[in-house]
Amino acid sequence: MSDISTQATEDYLKAIYELCADHDRASTGRIADLLGVTPASVTGMLQKLAEDDPPLLHYRKRRGAVLTPAGMEVALRTIRQHRLLERFLHDELGYSWDEVHEEAERLEHAISDELEERLVQLLDDPQHDPHGSPIPRRDLSVPRAATTRLSDLQPGQRGRPSAASTTAIPSCCAVWRAWD
Numbered sequence: 001m002s003d004i005s006t007q008a009t010e011d012y013l014k015a016i017y018e019l020c021a022d023h024d025r026a027s028t029g030r031i032a033d034l035l036g037v038t039p040a041s042v043t044g045m046l047q048k049l050a051e052d053d054p055p056l057l058h059y060r061k062r063r064g065a066v067l068t069p070a071g072m073e074v075a076l077r078t079i080r081q082h083r084l085l086e087r088f089l090h091d092e093l094g095y096s097w098d099e100v101h102e103e104a105e106r107l108e109h110a111i112s113d114e115l116e117e118r119l120v121q122l123l124d125d126p127q128h129d130p131h132g133s134p135i136p137r138r139d140l141s142v143p144r145a146a147t148t149r150l151s152d153l154q155p156g157q158r159g160r161p162s163a164a165s166t167t168a169i170p171s172c173c174a175v176w177r178a179w180d
């Protein structure tokens with residue numbers, strides 16, 4: 001990768017992955033909202049990532065960004081590490097499910113392949129994070145989301161609506177091909 005920081009790159013690619021799952025493509029405005037930065041800095045970053053070798057995304061003014069296969073790989077690896085960390089924080093350290101995300105956001109950029117592998121062994125290769133979102137597998141395929149129907153929730157049991165869209169591989173690659 002180029003001179004762009006790994007952390008910023010991972011944050012952008014992850015944000016675009018998530019937005020693509022919901023909206024087909026990630027607009028500059030939505031990326032700016034999600035990352036809490038200005039649209040102008042998003043545009044600059046998207047241009048750099050599009051010029052990386054290999055390009056991590058495709059960027060068109062006014063249309064936004066979609067991930068290339070190389071960008072998708074980075075996004076899925078980051079999401080895998082994030083969700084493994086959430087599982088670890090929840091299962092091993094006793095964090096509640098609503099506390100794990102912030103902590104995992106900070107840690108996800110620092111995790112080595114070795115640590116990832118040890119987490120997988122410790123946690124018995126989990127399929128889902130504490131929110132029920134699927135953890136991409138080692139080969140980066142994505143399991144189905146764990147869902148409990150509202151009617152199956154027990155009294156006092158907490159749930160949160162699951163966006164079916166956060167679970168599937170987004171159609172970025174298809175859109176990307178259409179842009180080419």
Ligand SMILES: [Zn+2]
Nearest residue numbers: 082086101104
């Ligand atoms: Zn999270």
